[in-house]
Amino acid sequence: MPTSIRNLIELCTVIPILTVSRREDAAPLARALKAGGLRVIEMTWRTQDALDVLTEMKNAEPDLIIGMGTILEPGQVEPAQRAGADFLVSPGLTRDLETALESAQCPVLPGVSTASEAMQAAAAGFEVLKFFPAEQAGGMAYLNSLRGPLPEIQFCPTGSITRDLAPQYLALPNVVCVGGSWIAPSRLIESQDWDAITENAAAAAALTD
Numbered sequence: 001m002p003t004s005i006r007n008l009i010e011l012c013t014v015i016p017i018l019t020v021s022r023r024e025d026a027a028p029l030a031r032a033l034k035a036g037g038l039r040v041i042e043m044t045w046r047t048q049d050a051l052d053v054l055t056e057m058k059n060a061e062p063d064l065i066i067g068m069g070t071i072l073e074p075g076q077v078e079p080a081q082r083a084g085a086d087f088l089v090s091p092g093l094t095r096d097l098e099t100a101l102e103s104a105q106c107p108v109l110p111g112v113s114t115a116s117e118a119m120q121a122a123a124a125g126f127e128v129l130k131f132f133p134a135e136q137a138g139g140m141a142y143l144n145s146l147r148g149p150l151p152e153i154q155f156c157p158t159g160s161i162t163r164d165l166a167p168q169y170l171a172l173p174n175v176v177c178v179g180g181s182w183i184a185p186s187r188l189i190e191s192q193d194w195d196a197i198t199e200n201a202a203a204a205a206a207l208t209d
């Protein structure tokens with residue numbers, strides 16, 4: 001499993017972001033994403049069973065690298081790691097969360113949406129940042145503008161990114177990967193349309209080439 005964020009981003013170009021309510025969907029969903037050729041996944045912590053779903057996905061497909069998203073508070077760091085999270089993702093940073101994430105035993109992708117937040121996160125030692133919510137916060141034009149003053153900072157944009165927008169974001173020099181729910185949206189998970197998810201995953205995996 002990757003030990004640094006640099007290691008992690010070498011393994012992915014597109015990260016499916018999942019919100020899963022039913023534990024029974026964990027194993028078939030893991031298999032569907034793997035069949036499509038994706039290896040790195042973010043599970044949002046927005047449902048009651050999110051931790052168990054992550055654990056069950058890891059048990060079903062141990063090669064998958066699954067991060068726990070929606071980390072908002074220091075108290076979530078330990079349980080997420082105990083559930084098997086290979087990395088942690090937050091939509092933003094507070095001072096307390098920054099301290100907790102600095103001591104996490106796995107790679108971390110903290111969220112920012114402004115130049116000041118990016119500078120603060122970079123100063124705290126985070127090397128790759130989630131740009132969230134990407135489309136609403138200024139999209140590609142904003143990321144392009146950050147590149148002038150902040151050329152060293154690399155981003156993984158997420159938030160309303162679509163299959164069509166993903167390659168355009170990936171073409172930006174300061175974008176190392178993108179994430180989004182379009183590969184496995186909740187409606188496809190709820191209808192258990194594993195073939196459609198595999199198809200979306202394969203299209204996303206092809207963006208790596």
Ligand code: 3PG
Pocket residue numbers: 017044069132158159160161179180181182
């Ligand atoms: C999130 O954390 O909600 C992600 O950014 C997913 O966003 P999307 O559903 O707009 O792709």
